[in-house]
Every structure is written in C-alpha cells, then in structure tokens.
Amino acid sequence: xxxxxxxxxxxxxxxxxxxxxxxxxxxxxxxxxxxxxxxxxxxxxxxxxxxxxxxxxxxxxxxxxxxxxxxxxxxxxxxxxxxxxxxxxxxxxxxxxxxxxxxxxxxxxxxxxxxxxxxxxxxxxxxxxxxxxxxxxxxxxxxxxxxxxxxxxxxxxxxxxxxxxxxxxxxxxxxxxxxxxxxxxxxxxxxxxxxxxxxxxxxxxxxxxxxxxxxxxxxxxxxx
Numbered sequence: 001x002x003x004x005x006x007x008x009x010x011x012x013x014x015x016x017x018x019x020x021x022x023x024x025x026x027x028x029x030x031x032x033x034x035x036x037x038x039x040x041x042x043x044x045x046x047x048x049x050x051x052x053x054x055x056x057x058x059x060x061x062x063x064x065x066x067x068x069x070x071x072x073x074x075x076x077x078x079x080x081x082x083x084x085x086x087x088x089x090x091x092x093x094x095x096x097x098x099x100x101x102x103x104x105x106x107x108x109x110x111x112x113x114x115x116x117x118x119x120x121x122x123x124x125x126x127x128x129x130x131x132x133x134x135x136x137x138x139x140x141x142x143x144x145x146x147x148x149x150x151x152x153x154x155x156x157x158x159x160x161x162x163x164x165x166x167x168x169x170x171x172x173x174x175x176x177x178x179x180x181x182x183x184x185x186x187x188x189x190x191x192x193x194x195x196x197x198x199x200x201x202x203x204x205x206x207x208x209x210x211x212x213x214x215x216x217x218x219x220x221x222x223x224x
Contacts, residue, residue, distance in 0.1 A: 004114035024142035031180035036209040077205040122156035138175040
C-alpha cells in the first residue's frame with residue numbers, strides 16, 4: 001500500500017483533476033439507472049408489458065420492443081443527466097481552478113498525491129444555499145478507483161473541515177450528494193455529517209429517475 005500526502009492544487013494538476021472529476025461522476029450512471037428501474041412507476045409497467053403477450057393483447061415482439069425502448073430511455077436519461085452536470089462544471093468552477101478556488105476568499109482546492117501522481121481531489125467554497133452565509137461547502141471530492149479503501153477520501157474531507165474550522169465565523173460544513181453515491185454517503189455519516197433534507201434539481205428527468213439530491217451538514221462547534 002503506497003503512502004499519500006495532501007497538498008494545495010498546482011496548475012500542473014489541472015488536467016488530471018478534471019479527469020478525476022469526470023470518471024468519479026460518470027461512474028454513478030449505472031447505479032442511478034438501476035435505482036430508476038426499481039421505482040414503483042417503472043417496474044410494474046415493464047412487468048405488465050412482458051405479460052401482455054401471454055394474454056394475446058400484443059405480440060411478443062411488440063412487448064420486447066416497448067420494454068427495450070423504456071429501458072433504453074431510462075439509461076439515456078441517467079447518462080445525459082451526469083454528462084450535462086459534468087459539462088456545467090467544466091464551464092463553471094472547473095474551467096479555471098486556480099482563479100475560482102485559490103484566488104477567492106473562502107475557497108481552496110487540494111489534491112492527494114501518491115507515487116508521484118494525483119489520486120484524489122477536494123475543494124472548499126462558500127455555500128450558495130439559502131441560509132448558508134456562515135457555511136462552507138465541501139466540493140469536488142474524488143479518489144482514483146485504484147486508490148480507494150486507503151483512507152484518502154477521509155483525509156481529504158478532514159483537510160477541508162480543518163480549513164473550515166480556521167475560518168472565522170464559519171459555523172458548518174455542508175455538501176450535496178446523490179442516492180447513487182452510496183459509499184460516499186456512508187463515509188460522510190461516519191464522519192458526523194447529518195442528512196438535513198432532500199430535493200430535486202429543476203432539471204429534465206430528475207423526478208422520473210427519482211434522482212434526489214441529499215443535503216448533509218456538519219456543525220463546526222460539534223467537531224472534536
């Protein structure tokens with residue numbers, strides 16, 4: 001098991017940091033798709049379509065085509081949702097990481113390095129959510145798949161939390177994640193983050209896929 005250390009972002013990290021974000025985000029497409037298939041407004045319809053040929057209502061070919069179209073659409077919707085999110089971030093904070101995170105007050109960006117390569121990232125920025133004037137948001141947490149299970153994600157989170165604790169007037173660290181990110185959610189909860197509420201982003205297909213966003217908060221005064 002190779003050691004790792006966490007340091008501030010450098011300009012030479014730009015491409016690998018963005019690529020880690022892409023791979024870490026896109027990998028959740030499959031879980032989001034499986035979650036959508038299990039929804040009560042989806043799977044009964046699929047079962048019914050498969051039963052119809054036995055009742056001589058439609059042909060077997062028609063039934064299979066209909067099921068294939070629905071399943072294919074759900075996969076495409078999940079894929080498109082993540083791809084659009086990646087594209088949005090590439091034109092927002094990840095367009096110029098230094099300018100956004102290292103040249104603005106209350107922001108920072110760190111990377112985890114192991115064996116001479118960047119294997120993880122995390123960032124901090126003032127919370128954009130209502131009522132979050134004294135909160136910092138934990139963002140862009142990603143760890144290379146080959147280096148997971150080594151405590152890198154937790155170390156990156158602690159680095160960001162320590163940054164928040166040093167900020168005068170900061171009362172909490174907040175973050176958003178999705179149902180598909182099961183391992184991340186477990187880690188956040190073990191670290192003391194509490195789920196405060198869920199919501200749907202005003203984007204196409206989010207309710208169809210039941211793509212809820214989960215909002216977590218860790219109050220700074222409660223940190224040990």
